[in-house]
Amino acid sequence: xxxxxxxxxxxxxxxxxxxxxxxxxxxxxxxxxxxxxxxxxxxxxxxxxxxxxxxxxxxxxxxxxxxxxxxxxxxxxxxxxxxxxxxxxxxxxxxxxxxxxxxxxxxxxxxxxxxxxxxxxxxxxxxxxxxxxxxxxxxxxxxxxxxxxxxxxxxxxxxxxxxxxxxxxxxxxxxxxxxxxxxxxxxxxxxxxxxxxxxxxxxxxxxxxxxxxxxxxxxxxxxxxxxxxxxxxxxxxxxxxxxxxxxxxxxxxxxxxxxxxxxxxxxxxxxxxxxxxxxxxxxxxxxxxxxxxxxxxxxxxxxxxxxxxxxxxxxxxxxxxxxxxxxxxxxxxxxxxxxxxxx
Numbered sequence: 001x002x003x004x005x006x007x008x009x010x011x012x013x014x015x016x017x018x019x020x021x022x023x024x025x026x027x028x029x030x031x032x033x034x035x036x037x038x039x040x041x042x043x044x045x046x047x048x049x050x051x052x053x054x055x056x057x058x059x060x061x062x063x064x065x066x067x068x069x070x071x072x073x074x075x076x077x078x079x080x081x082x083x084x085x086x087x088x089x090x091x092x093x094x095x096x097x098x099x100x101x102x103x104x105x106x107x108x109x110x111x112x113x114x115x116x117x118x119x120x121x122x123x124x125x126x127x128x129x130x131x132x133x134x135x136x137x138x139x140x141x142x143x144x145x146x147x148x149x150x151x152x153x154x155x156x157x158x159x160x161x162x163x164x165x166x167x168x169x170x171x172x173x174x175x176x177x178x179x180x181x182x183x184x185x186x187x188x189x190x191x192x193x194x195x196x197x198x199x200x201x202x203x204x205x206x207x208x209x210x211x212x213x214x215x216x217x218x219x220x221x222x223x224x225x226x227x228x229x230x231x232x233x234x235x236x237x238x239x240x241x242x243x244x245x246x247x248x249x250x251x252x253x254x255x256x257x258x259x260x261x262x263x264x265x266x267x268x269x270x271x272x273x274x275x276x277x278x279x280x281x282x283x284x285x286x287x288x289x290x291x292x293x294x295x296x297x298x299x300x301x302x303x304x305x306x307x308x309x310x311x312x313x314x315x316x317x318x319x320x321x322x323x324x325x326x327x328x329x330x331x332x333x334x335x336x337x338x339x340x341x342x343x
Contacts, residue, residue, distance in 0.1 A: 059169075059175070060175045060176055060304065061175075061177035061257075061260075061264040061265055061305070061307070062174055062262070063174070064078060065079050075126075075194060075209070075210040075212040077172070080192075080210065083123075084097060084106075086104075086120075086121055087120045092128055093110060094106055094107065095197075096255075097176050100299070100304050101168070102299075103299055104121055104160070104163065105255075106160075107252050107271055108158055109151065109154065109271070112151065114143070115143075116140045116161075119140040122136075122137045123137070123173045124136055124173045127208060127210070136173065139164040140162065141164040143160075143161055143162075144298050154272050154284070155232050157272075175305065177263050177266065177304075177306070178295070179267040180289060180292055180308045181292045181293070181306075181308075183310070185236060185311050187217055189311035191215055191238055191258045192256070192257050194211065194212045194257075195210070196251060197251045197252075215282075216238060218237040218238055222237075223235075226274070234290050236256070237283065237284055238256060238282055239273075239281070252270050252272075254269070254270045255268070256285050265309045267288055268285025268286060268288060271286050
């Protein structure tokens, strides 16, 4: 049996069996393939797979213009090519993220008492007021709110928008990768939030340029202290303990993304928070990795690219490793002492 691996170009290339790890996502949608030749989940990274034909998984999470400004400032043009601006009655109401050429991911709370025909999705947009030469817009044919969305607790705050017609990918319009089941977001993991929301507690000044801000992940345990136990396993928290950076600088429904090598993976959807960038009150996000099955159930063809994210501070990991060795050493010393006493 021949083995093959996902090459940097995303094609299935024949290679002899050998140890190694390939974590490159491929470049063409799975809808180009009429079957699943690899017998793996569409969009998931794989090491070695059985090679039946030349095929590729979806390209996602690539930002060709990746200049980053930390601190809640203007984003560079094309820096976040999956960012969507959702409009109702010609006004921006929420953010979203493009996840393939037909679907946008957002928050369910954005669409309560809202019909699909009322929403227009803008992609490739940089400014809400100036001319955007790289922009396209699409009407929405269907809004799919999670059936278990709870407006009182904001649990399961996730929705999909099906576009009335597909979009063509460009350098300014690309899908984001989604965090797969089993992803781990350790406290301190650096992430970005984006959108056209407020800056501090005031409206975004003209020309209302797309904003970006860097925030660290906060553990659910710590987050629950601030929110009196209302944080569920379907939620993810991020923000500075001293405040000053929050998703008020983004938008409801917009993405929280984390870089994994050269790919960006969406781990959260902007959901809610206490005030705006208040100290000791992190922003709360829908945990995307908990909804891989639900998302794939709604999208029958050309499913989004999912990737397992294992994020964490190496210093934290080393601390845990040292603690483990100390515990084992103490146990061994106690065992030797017990044997000495018995002898």
